[in-house]
Amino acid sequence: MEITTSYLAQKIDGKLFGPDKRINGIFNFLGDARHGDAVVRHWINEKGIEIAVEKGVSCIVTQNPHENAVETAEKLDLPLIVTERIELANAFAIEWAVKRFADDALRIVVTGTNGKSTTTHMIHKILEDAGYNTYTNTDPQSEFNTLIDPIVGKQIAEFPGKIEAMVVEVSEVQGWLDNLMKDHAQIMTSAVDPEVVVLTNVSLDHIGLVNSIEEAFHEISGAVKALASNSNTHEKTFAILNKEDPLIKKMANMIGPKTNLIFYGNCDSEKGPKCKEKDENDKGCSEVEICAKGITHNGDVVVPLEKLPFKSKHFLQNTMASVGAALAVKIPSELIEESVSSYKPLKRRFSVLHENPTIIDDFAHNPDGIIATIKSAAESLTTNGHLYIVSAIRGSRGESINSANAQAIAEGLNGLKGLKNSLIVTSSLDVVDMNNTVKPHEKRVFLENLEKRGLKYEFHEKLQTAVEAVLKSAKPQDTILLIGAQGMDPVSDLLDELIHEDV
Structure with a gap:
């Protein structure tokens, strides 16, 4: 070309x-x-x-x-x-690279507010285990999912061997400073031209770029619109939709006539929709669900419950989405079961770093992610255990997201129903670069929102002193949850040093 x-x-x-x-x-x-x-x-x-x-x-x-x-x-x-619009150049770079180096490859796009990286990473493992030489742009720091530079086009062009499959994580909202790159998900999904699009959920994260759930919906739904507009290049396409998210559910109305639906969610969910509500002869809709016996597809067990390596709600959501994508590209159920059961999560995705006390590290950096992670951490508490949360304020991201994150922590803790808990907050001044430094107004709005909701907290400017404080307080039966974005990224190495010193 x-x-x-x-x-x-x-x-x-x-x-x-x-x-x-x-x-x-x-x-x-x-x-x-x-x-x-x-x-x-x-x-x-x-x-x-x-x-x-x-x-x-x-x-x-x-x-x-x-x-x-x-x-x-x-x-x-x-x-x-x-x-x-520099994003048009990067979209062209992706389209050019795909046509030249991966034109006949299986292609899958994953987008949404939460769970993109884990879902992409798991799909990549399933495809690799199935024998495909597979490209993905997902990495532990989520550095390559923005698609606002030519990294994906470059990586595709330089990928070793023939690309037989690719799963691309697309940032649901993107921008430069306060300028929204409008229709980012649609533009980038169209450039990849996938057979399968996976949608995780719709919630607010990039506040300042989008300021309402309606705007977030518009941006994320662009991936489904791209699938519909590109459908003439594929004989059949698939939209993998979270039936428990009402806004993702609405996207079922945007698919084209050649797109099949795979809904995923809890089998007891009343939030629907249900394929059986459609014409019984309609083969274009199926369901991947989590039930008492495990993850099922139209009632048949694909991954038995005892074979699932983790059972937190957000992990199950990501796993169902991955199973749906794998089934769409005809990966055998037996291979899916084997691949999922041996899955090891990305770094900082509800990673257990230590036992006695249990220390969990998670990239939770927006309201929905924070609430879900606190709930999952609380479920891991032993009898008489105490939950310690160490939260890093998001630096150089503005007041809105920090206000929302503080409110989410309050909501998450208020839902613990009497479980003993303590909150430690840090600006991570000792570990962040200039692009992630917490500004005084960001710190102020975060702490003020905690205080408005009656939450007591302990504040440390440095991440190291925050971690030292929680290690000193926690007992073997307790759980420590470490949450935040860039300000919490170095915590694993820091913990290794501190725990080694104690030993």
């Missing part, structure tokens, strides 16, 4: 400065670029242009040319494309 700079500019609504040249390489970062590559950068200055010329790249694509970047590019005869 040969392309030129003028063609690329036209496809991404960009303006080309400089000559029309053939692009001979892949889409890449400036630091890794080789001769012939097209470099995509959110911004670039004249120094970056000079580096690109030295590397012999085919062109630069940017949204923000700084200083004399345009004049320097023209002077040095380097094609420079300026677009108002």
